[in-house]
Amino acid sequence: MNFENTLAFAQEMDQADPLRDIRNEFLFPQQNGKPFIYLCGNSLGLQPKVAREVLEVQLSNWQNLAVEGWFEGDSPWMFYHKELKKLMAPIVGASAAEVCPMNTLTVNLHLLMVSFYKPKAGRYKIIMEAGAFPSDQYAIESQVRFHGYDPKDAIIEVVPREGEYTLRTDDIISIIKENGTEIALVMFGGVNYFTGQWFNMEAITKAGHAAGAVVGFDLAHAAGNVPLKLHDWDIDFACWCSYKYQNSGPGGISGIFVHEKHFSDSTLNRFAGWWGYQEEQRFKMEKGFVPEVGADGWQVSCTQVMPMALYHASLQIFEKAGFIAPLRTKSKTLTSYLFYVINEVNNKLGVEQYKIITPAEEADRGAQVSIIARAEGKKIFDLLVANNVLGDWREPNVIRLSPVPLYNSFEDVFKTGELLLSIGRELL
Incomplete structure (x- = not known):
């Protein structure tokens, strides 16, 4: 696929995504009144919207059936x-x-x-x-x-x-x-x-x-x-x-x-x-x-x-969602797009500011891209979080970004790239 590092392209990909509505099944954390671009599903997945409801059902069973809940109820x-x-x-x-x-x-x-x-x-x-x-x-x-x-x-x-x-x-x-x-x-x-x-x-x-x-x-x-x-x-x-x-x-x-x-x-x-x-x-x-x-x-x-x-x-x-097969199809494209966007950022910066250590071959990776910053990795991570992109920091020097096909979008990836570019220009 020929990717483009533009908002229009990312939105076009999202519109063509057969799984795009699955994103609405989840709750996104917020900061300053805005939802995070959540790229930390490899550490803790997002909360399904029905989570509170299913707990309420079981609490009601406990309340109304008590010990008989082991054998009674739906x-x-x-x-x-x-x-x-x-x-x-x-x-x-x-x-x-x-x-x-x-x-x-x-x-x-x-x-x-x-x-x-x-x-x-x-x-x-x-x-x-x-x-x-x-x-x-x-x-x-x-x-x-x-x-x-x-x-x-x-x-x-x-x-x-x-x-x-x-x-x-x-x-x-x-x-x-x-x-x-x-x-x-x-x-x-x-x-x-x-x-x-x-x-x-x-x-x-x-x-x-x-x-x-x-x-x-x-x-x-x-x-x-x-x-x-x-x-x-x-x-x-x-x-x-x-x-x-x-x-x-x-x-x-x-x-x-x-x-x-x-x-x-x-x-x-x-x-x-x-x-x-x-x-x-x-x-x-x-x-x-x-x-x-x-x-x-x-x-x-x-x-x-x-x-x-x-x-x-x-x-x-x-x-x-159809279990793993359709999710894997989206995941490969979504993660490849993140690879592409990060490489585009490096090209614009004129230096490999973000070194990818995740395998380049789709068959050798899942929904994760791990990067090592050329310098000041923790500061970069903190700036991502401050600007509503939540990935994961792993000592000593790795930022993990995990675009999960259930709830991440191509627009998420594009905007993350734009932020990485802005941060890179600020630090260089």
Whole structure:
């Protein structure tokens, strides 16, 4: 597509956008009486307009039904998670039986690693990306120590080549092959939070399995952002938060995926709880844990009704939008337009004031563009915010801008470019 760095072009693109009305499903924060251009959906998604309504419904159920709400009403709490499972499945490319909403992200990562990180003499190492989000680093370090190993020995981090910001798939696969006989687990992010790189999850999974390892992913920045085929790619397990691209509210409920090939594996350890017990027999209160078939068998605690209601509200917007395929089509164009606009700004400034570190290839990125300013990055970020453009600052020097196809427009991108140009001229 031949882009133009003009307001007229951006508005023309918005008018032709079949998803343009979905933007009206969300509430935008305001400053000085004006809405923000919100480019921070990779950190916290916007509030759906129906969020307050769905909470009121559940509060009314609590008020009017009290404990009977577990089994009475239009959506009894005991089975409420099943309504979400049907909508979660197409977002991550799985069957409803393979997914479950529960807990929070790092809790789920720990619970899944209890089952799928099974170190033994000679095969105990974990391969992960260098620069993974700290919660992943801490969780993996603690799991390794829990099993009696030294993280410095047991964790192999794949580092970008000198002078590069992102990882090459060939390098990831090469390191998996080199360490194949010692690897128990390959545990990667789906999309790197810092650079926005979308890893080749299918290739990584094939390489991990060929080496005899289990393969799992943290999809915090991938679920709801990029098209996933967790079942078809033969991924063993995954987990994600739902409050970024899936707009479930701060600290919103997490989701898990367990491939159906593991459903009948009785050798898998798990930290069990009553809610994961076989559903039809749960209220017999018998000793001896018998897990429910599927991902539901990894549940520990009871349904978190209020967080699930918020997640459900957003999932219904995804359904209205046609799930991931049409969103991905818009996302690729929207993010490419942001690339183009930033490069145009640099050309007008006559210097690379804003260096893009997100992969240039559409297939290698999601709805995120990470930039490093030539100088005074934090000041630039603060000036963006002061002028009603809200992105995300990440130490030591990165501004993340995330044009989310559900609610961002081409005009948002154009106006952000105009502001970057104005700020750049002010600082040069």
